[in-house]
Amino acid sequence: MTLPLRIGTRRSKLALAQSGMMQRAIAAALGVPDDEVETAVPLVEIVTTGDRIQDRRLLELGGKALFTKEIEEALLDGRVDIAVHSMKDVPAEQPDGLCIAAIPEREDARDAFVSRDVAAFQDLPMGARLGTASLRRQAQALALRPDLKIEMLRGNIDTRLRRAAEGDFDAILLAVSGMRRLGVDAAIRQTLSPDAFLPAPGQGALAIQTRVADVDAAWAAALNHAPSALAVAAERGAMTALEGSCRTAVGAHARLADGVLHLTAEMLSPDGSARWRRVGQIAAGEDLASAEALAAARELGLRLGAEIHAAAGDQEVDPATLPG
Numbered sequence: 001m002t003l004p005l006r007i008g009t010r011r012s013k014l015a016l017a018q019s020g021m022m023q024r025a026i027a028a029a030l031g032v033p034d035d036e037v038e039t040a041v042p043l044v045e046i047v048t049t050g051d052r053i054q055d056r057r058l059l060e061l062g063g064k065a066l067f068t069k070e071i072e073e074a075l076l077d078g079r080v081d082i083a084v085h086s087m088k089d090v091p092a093e094q095p096d097g098l099c100i101a102a103i104p105e106r107e108d109a110r111d112a113f114v115s116r117d118v119a120a121f122q123d124l125p126m127g128a129r130l131g132t133a134s135l136r137r138q139a140q141a142l143a144l145r146p147d148l149k150i151e152m153l154r155g156n157i158d159t160r161l162r163r164a165a166e167g168d169f170d171a172i173l174l175a176v177s178g179m180r181r182l183g184v185d186a187a188i189r190q191t192l193s194p195d196a197f198l199p200a201p202g203q204g205a206l207a208i209q210t211r212v213a214d215v216d217a218a219w220a221a222a223l224n225h226a227p228s229a230l231a232v233a234a235e236r237g238a239m240t241a242l243e244g245s246c247r248t249a250v251g252a253h254a255r256l257a258d259g260v261l262h263l264t265a266e267m268l269s270p271d272g273s274a275r276w277r278r279v280g281q282i283a284a285g286e287d288l289a290s291a292e293a294l295a296a297a298r299e300l301g302l303r304l305g306a307e308i309h310a311a312a313g314d315q316e317v318d319p320a321t322l323p324g
């Protein structure tokens with residue numbers, strides 16, 4: 001692929017921070033001098049339907065895809081060449097013609113506990129108000145503390161932090177990774193154990209999306225981090241088998257240690273009273289970046305996800321149990 005390489009990005013602070021990081025990484029991989037980065041690898045801001053819609057119902061109808069639709073159209077039209085997404089927000093299936101070309105080294109996958117007055121999750125007083133929009137975080141919190149009152153908390157990270165600082169909630173839960181990328185991780189009171197708060201599939205990872213024709217570009221190989229890509233493949237395998245969406249409480253976390261890929265995956269009932277968890281591992285193989293290694297990781301995820309699905313049955317979510 002020839003220069004310029006244009007990166008399509010949403011305008012949110014987190015999207016701009018993540019796209020900016022990848023802009024610098026791609027420029028470095030291609031040997032672009034510092035003063036030419038903005039022209040060789042420019043950022044192109046795109047407003048998505050998801051950014052425009054304020055109405056919660058419409059957002060629920062459209063789901064995650066509303067935040068990516070316009071960027072994917074720009075990729076397919078050739079107006080931009082690259083898009084950077086939070087992997088957690090990328091649906092299981094890619095649209096025709098597009099693919100994930102690289103997964104860079106992942107940030108911390110864990111959740112953070114943020115509160116004005118309370119130092120740690122276990123110190124929350126009886127009946128405390130916990131703000132989150134995530135069914136997974138709701139269920140995992142209630143599994144430990146059924147007395148908590150879960151309240152809907154939407155908006156970007158800054159908005160959520162402001163509301164926590166103003167005492168609208170006793171505490172909120174956010175991804176460590178997003179807070180670090182925005183430089184607001186000083187607000188983290190406690191990093192939650194990934195066992196109790198098993199992270200969302202792909203949390204902390206980025207997805208570099210391109211046209212299928214550009215999948216073998218030199219920058220893609222330079223950006224990809226094979227251990228992160230393997231872990232994400234396993235987690236997304238589980239997500240796919242569980243039809244993970246914002247309407248199911250699903251966690252999946254994989255890590256590579258001494259050549260072995262370990263995966264934990266789980267589904268919970270929205271009130272946290274039921275929990276189906278499976279752990280499994282495979283030898284990661286000689287070449288971590290090979291198609292075979294990725295396929296084996298995904299298979300591990302699909303298998304554990306299918307086992308969980310079989311044990312749990314269909315957990316159709318009653319809207320009355322959603323945060324709010």
Ligand SMILES: NCc1[nH]cc(CCC(=O)O)c1CC(=O)O
Pocket residue numbers: 086087088089173174175176177178202203204205
């Ligand atoms: N759904 C919102 C979202 N999507 C990606 C991140 C940042 C975390 C990441 O890199 O996975 C966040 C915010 C959050 O969950 O706190």
